[in-house]
Amino acid sequence: MGAQRLVYGLYNDEEILLEAVKSANDKHIEIYDVYTPFPVHGLDPLLGLAESRLHIAGFVYGLLGTLTAFLGMSWIFTKDWPIIFGGKPYWAVPSFIPITFELTVLFASIGMVVTFYIINGLGPGVENNYLDDRITDDKFCIAFDSNDISNSDAESFFRSTGASEVHEKDL
Amino acid sequence: MAHSNDTHAVAIPLVKNFTFTGGMRITLLVGMAIGLLSLGLTYLGDDGTHTRFWSNLLHNSVFFTGIALMAGFFMCASITAWAGWYTTFKRVWESMSLFLIVGLVFMLIIGIGVWQGWNHLYHWADAETVVTDTIINGKAGFLNSGWYIGGTIIFGGLWYLILSRIRGLSIAEEKNGNDGDYNYHQKIRVWAVAYLPIAGFGSAALVWLWIMSVDAHWYSTLFAWYCGASWFVSMISMTLMLLMFLKGRGYFSSVTPEHIHDIGKLIFAFSIFWTYLWFSQYMLIWYANVGEETIYFKHRMDHYPVLFYGNIVINFLLPFFVLMRNSTKRKFGSVGFIAFVVFVGHWLDFFLMIKPGVLHTAHELGGHGGHGGHAESASHGSHGGHEAAGHAVEHVSNFTSGFTLPGFLEIGTFVGFLSLFLFFVLYSLSRASLQSENDPYYYESLQHHT
Secondary structure, X not given: OOOXXXXXXXXXXXXXXXHHHHHHHHOOOOOOEEEOOOOOOOHHHHHXXXXXXXXXXXXXXXXXXXHHHHXXXXXXXXXXXXXXXXXXXXXXXXXXXXXXXXXHHHHHHHHHXXXXXXXXXXXXXXXXXXXXHHHHOOOEEEEEEOOOOOHHHHHHHHHHOOOOEEEEEEO | OOHHHHHHHHHOOOOOEOOOOHHHHHXXXXXXXXXXXXXXXXXXXXXXXXXXXXXXXXXXXXXXXXXXXXXXXXXXXXXXXXXXXOHHHHHHHHHHHHOHHHHHHHHHHHHHHHHHOOOOOOHHHOHHXXXXXXXXXXXXXXXXXXXXXXXXXXXXXXXXXXXXXXXXXXXXXXXXXXXXOOHHHHHHHHHHHHHHHHHHHHHHHHHHHHOHHHOOOOOOOOHHHHHHHHHHHHHHHHHHHHHHXXXXXXXXXXXXXXXXXXXXXXXXXXXXXXXXXXXXXXXXXXXXXXXXXXXXXXHHHHHOHHHHHHHHHHHHHHHHHHOOOHHHHHOHHHHHHHHHHHHHHHHHHHHHHHXXXXXXXXXXXXXXXXXXXXXXXXXXXXXXXXXXXXXXXXHOXXXXXXXXXXXXXXXXXXXXXXXXXXXXXXXXXXXXXXXXXOOOOHHHHHOOOO
């Protein structure tokens, strides 16, 4: 990924942003990306984003947790170190269920968080370039690649769709 | 912004009133006739105290009364929580909740039967047992026909009064419109808040009386929760199936895959909640291993294995795996299939809660009168007469239809009650405008987006 020259507009409201995205779609202007401080309802289908596959990873991690807990306890309490608890059989399945459940949740949640961080290049100490501080606060941003659109076209697009500011930056 | 919903709502005109057609009426009346016939045949072919007849009546009355109760409960909880997504089909829950009055009539008939000794549903209703059996004697202050009938009238009556009041206000709101301060909606909110604790605590007491006390020696502190979760899943599945039916007829074009998605989530979530309670109850009893408590599961695992294990498969594993994905909660085919399965599944769950205890009671009362303890080890001499069926089932066969598994007569009775329920709900639906356009949350509901 080399440096990319982006021209972007900042909007004050997500409703204006959605209208602007629709307008860009109508004019067949290719959007580089949209940045918002929070998930905006109805934005994903407008941008043609596919459903996230993170939950599939979550299912796999969960299953791994289930198997780790259940098979682990089964092995420990029947083969490795059999102990009788409360007069129950060695392989006391009902008493394994709560721990199996907990480990399923633990593996799924930690696995999904770690996967999410890795995919997005986030993590403690990682420096990321970003367009503007305020897109994590109160601004909604549409960015175009400068190769796709001339600066004057971008400027007039942002002005006509109600953007409050227009900037340019290398990312 | 709900771009897809907008086009949806424009494409299909919103039908404002539901017509309860002759065809629907006749179908449902035939269903009711099947139910009556099944009940009649059960009564004729039954033992001396009509155990099968009364237990079927109790099972279905409890099941459908609970659905009405839960429809009201969830509607009131949603109103209290300022939820708006369901407003476009609010009338469905209103109509379902009004069935409470019919359910309560059935529960009162059963209550009078308990009082007058027409049935042997409850061990505690036997006067001789109350004297000789120390455990039942200790519970006699609560487990008696006075509490049974009184509780049903007072709690059930309060529920119905509040729910019919909410319905009245909701229709008045639709007719007259809210003025600036949303006066109708404010009144509805007050009644909804009042309903929640009354329904919550009252239903626990009635669950103990109606259902848990069929095993009069046994108790479980989370049984009311367990039962309530079962009712809730049945109610929300019923809601989905009703909406699918009504949408198929051209009504509720305002109900989009977004609403269906949320109902699917509720089926999914409450199926897991039900499983959590099922397991909590099971594991504590299994772990403590106290004979008085384990008998409940011992009995069901030994004599009702198909239902006992099948219960977990159809009420937990199926909805859990099928509804886990986003897309399956949105498609009518998958979510509708699961709604049907868990609806029947929870009907079977109630079968499993009620039948074994009733059968045991009939057996003990029939065979041993006021005999104190459990009669498992007692001799089975020549009792003859009405307890024969009980003996046959408890000690010979695991697969006697109608006792350890629902037979045709049980299914027929179920069809009858279901038809009665649907007849009542569709009739109530036809009595008011389908859309509650003056509800302050109406437009939020149309725009709903998950």
